[in-house]
Amino acid sequence: MIIKKQNMKQETRKGMRNGPGEVKISHMVPGDSIINGRLMAELSLEPGSGIGLHRHDKETEYYIITEGSGLVTEDDGKKDVIKGDIVVTGNGQSHSIENTGDTVLKFIAVIITE
Amino acid sequence: MIIKKQNMKQETRKGMRNGPGEVKISHMVPGDSIINGRLMAELSLEPGSGIGLHRHDKETEYYIITEGSGLVTEDDGKKDVIKGDIVVTGNGQSHSIENTGDTVLKFIAVIITE
Numbered sequence: 052m053i054i055k056k057q058n059m060k061q062e063t064r065k066g067m068r069n070g071p072g073e074v075k076i077s078h079m080v081p082g083d084s085i086i087n088g089r090l091m092a093e094l095s096l097e098p099g100s101g102i103g104l105h106r107h108d109k110e111t112e113y114y115i116i117t118e119g120s121g122l123v124t125e126d127d128g129k130k131d132v133i134k135g136d137i138v139v140t141g142n143g144q145s146h147s148i149e150n151t152g153d154t155v156l157k158f159i160a161v162i163i164t165e
Numbered sequence: 166m167i168i169k170k171q172n173m174k175q176e177t178r179k180g181m182r183n184g185p186g187e188v189k190i191s192h193m194v195p196g197d198s199i200i201n202g203r204l205m206a207e208l209s210l211e212p213g214s215g216i217g218l219h220r221h222d223k224e225t226e227y228y229i230i231t232e233g234s235g236l237v238t239e240d241d242g243k244k245d246v247i248k249g250d251i252v253v254t255g256n257g258q259s260h261s262i263e264n265t266g267d268t269v270l271k272f273i274a275v276i277i278t279e
Contacts, residue, residue: 087278161205
């Protein structure tokens with residue numbers, strides 16, 4: 052099955068996980084259609100926007116950075132990310148992400164459940 | 166955990182699934198590190214290269230097209246894909262993909278197992 056970009060469900064969330072600004076979410080597939088998963092989406096954050104710190108239990112979230120750059124906070128500190136990097140967060144770990152660059156930050160978020 | 170692009174395992178496969186040309190694979194995470202999954206990688210195909218028809222049982226593969234364009238064959242026919250589209254193949258279905266454009270075709274492949 053092929054889902055065209057223009058047919059994906061769009062969503063805008065302000066203050067996502069108590070982060071600054073807003074996050075545009077393009078759901079590539081409906082979350083409830085994924086066996087052993089619950090999210091596969093492209094997220095877009097303008098400079099200054101972010102997703103606040105949150106924890107993943109019994110699931111792993113992957114952020115695949117596809118455009119721009121940002122700052123990720125994990126349990127062991129803050130780290131820069133750029134296009135091509137991946138952030139892996141599971142097993143009770145937490146993460147946040149903020150667009151600290153001057154261009155849009157885009158990443159694909161995938162959550163695989165246990 | 167953050168994995169930088171330059172630290173990802175690179176692989177080149179010729180005649181992948183009996184397809185034409187070769188496929189460059191950048192493994193974003195080791196396949197065996199994924200709970201309920203076995204692949205998360207960026208695949209790059211030059212014009213004319215492709216991955217031959219193959220079937221997915223007890224798992225679903227997602228191709229998230231990130232650059233270029235191509236032609237996908239599914240059980241019900243051939244379909245064009247471009248940047249932003251997603252190909253979803255599971256439940257005993259088959260797919261193949263070929264770069265029919267004149268620029269590199271890139272996509273992120275994710276396999277979630279059942």
